[in-house]
Amino acid sequence: MTRTIWWEDDQVKMIDQRILPLRFEVQSYRDYREVAAAIRDMVIRGAPAIGAAAGFGMALAAQQSPATDVEALLEDLARAKAVLDAARPTAVNLSWATARIMERARRYAPGASAAPAHSSASERASVVALRAAVLAEAQRIADEDVEINRRMAGFGAEIVPQRANILTHCNAGALATVDYGTTLGVVRAAVEQGKQVHVWVDETRPRLQGARLTAWELMRDGIPMTLIADNAAGMLMRLGKVDLVLFGADRVAANGDVANKIGSYKLAVIARENGIPCYSVVPTPTIDLSLAHGDLIPIEERDAREVTHVGAEQIAPDGVPVYNPAFDVTPHRYLTGIITEEGICYPPFELSLRRAVEAAEQRRLGIRY
Numbered sequence: 022m023t024r025t026i027w028w029e030d031d032q033v034k035m036i037d038q039r040i041l042p043l044r045f046e047v048q049s050y051r052d053y054r055e056v057a058a059a060i061r062d063m064v065i066r067g068a069p070a071i072g073a074a075a076g077f078g079m080a081l082a083a084q085q086s087p088a089t090d091v092e093a094l095l096e097d098l099a100r101a102k103a104v105l106d107a108a109r110p111t112a113v114n115l116s117w118a119t120a121r122i123m124e125r126a127r128r129y130a131p132g133a134s135a136a137p138a139h140s141s142a143s144e145r146a147s148v149v150a151l152r153a154a155v156l157a158e159a160q161r162i163a164d165e166d167v168e169i170n171r172r173m174a175g176f177g178a179e180i181v182p183q184r185a186n187i188l189t190h191c192n193a194g195a196l197a198t199v200d201y202g203t204t205l206g207v208v209r210a211a212v213e214q215g216k217q218v219h220v221w222v223d224e225t226r227p228r229l230q231g232a233r234l235t236a237w238e239l240m241r242d243g244i245p246m247t248l249i250a251d252n253a254a255g256m257l258m259r260l261g262k263v264d265l266v267l268f269g270a271d272r273v274a275a276n277g278d279v280a281n282k283i284g285s286y287k288l289a290v291i292a293r294e295n296g297i298p299c300y301s302v303v304p305t306p307t308i309d310l311s312l313a314h315g316d317l318i319p320i321e322e323r324d325a326r327e328v329t330h331v332g333a334e335q336i337a338p339d340g341v342p343v344y345n346p347a348f349d350v351t352p353h354r355y356l357t358g359i360i361t362e363e364g365i366c367y368p369p370f371e372l373s374l375r376r377a378v379e380a381a382e383q384r385r386l387g388i389r390y
């Protein structure tokens with residue numbers, strides 16, 4: 022499978038995940054506002070993939086901007102950042118990526134040209150160079166995501182026992198990232214190590230990302246799996262048919278509380294009740310050290326139609342009141358550990374997560390500079 026998102030011919034291209042598994046189509050975008058809409062409408066989803074989309078959206082904004090001087094281009098980028106950041110508030114990778122682009126642009130701008138500021142030719146050259154720098158940074162974000170996933174998967178595979186039955190929720194596979202995946206990356210790495218695994222795939226209401234996307238990925242890879250209704254997970258755990266619970270995250274607070282697809286909290290609680298290890302698989306850009314605990318994480322609420330309909334088919338009465346939070350927060354006490362590309366973090370998470378974020382930043386800066 023190609024990457025979920027990439028830059029080609031001055032366009033952002035992404036797999037349309039709304040129509041999988043029935044059809045495989047690629048959408049193309051030339052406007053950053055279209056990318057924001059694609060994020061909001063879940064053409065692309067999953068925190069790492071959203072981050073990459075935001076980076077490429079900023080690159081489009083740089084290309085679209087009519088600015089003829091660096092300061093005007095920076096202003097246009099700041100406006101694009103605000104639009105992109107608003108697309109989905111819970112996934113911190115989005116604002117992380119746009120902030121990284123802005124940081125790169127501002128660092129570049131003062132030294133963009135050694136020529137006098139009044140030279141129109143030098144200004145034009147600086148603007149062209151800054152646009153190129155923004156695109157290069159967006160591409161780095163995408164490429165680093167693949168590297169991060171593979172490093173993270175290597176650490177995660179260590180805790181997967183031979184002949185493991187793994188329970189997953191939502192889709193945290195290649196489709197949720199640029200490539201390879203977080204939770205499913207761990208599964209793939211375990212298989213590559215020669216371990217025999219079987220995956221219980223939660224359907225994941227209301228948008229059925231497990232049924233539509235995770236099942237599709239695992240079947241394409243030939244990894245044994247069984248699709249279950251969300252409400253069957255507790256019974257399977259009580260009967261001893263689950264050895265490990267793995268799910269991803271859209272934001273992790275400094276204390277280790279994890280926001281993930283609605284229903285994750287319930288799985289973690291039931292896993293603890295049944296003595297089953299439960300891990301969240303999280304690239305460090307998803308860790309938000311600025312938030313002390315999970316109750317501070319903004320939780321996105323989505324359209325009632327996602328609950329009242331399955332596809333185009335209405336399944337609830339007209340006018341029924343609906344509450345549709347997209348995510349819930351799992352308190353850190355229910356997690357055995359948090360798997361990152363810098364190793365597995367264990368309690369106290371305040372210490373281990375900070376160390377992982379600092380190590381990742383040092384690694385990134387060392388590679389780039």
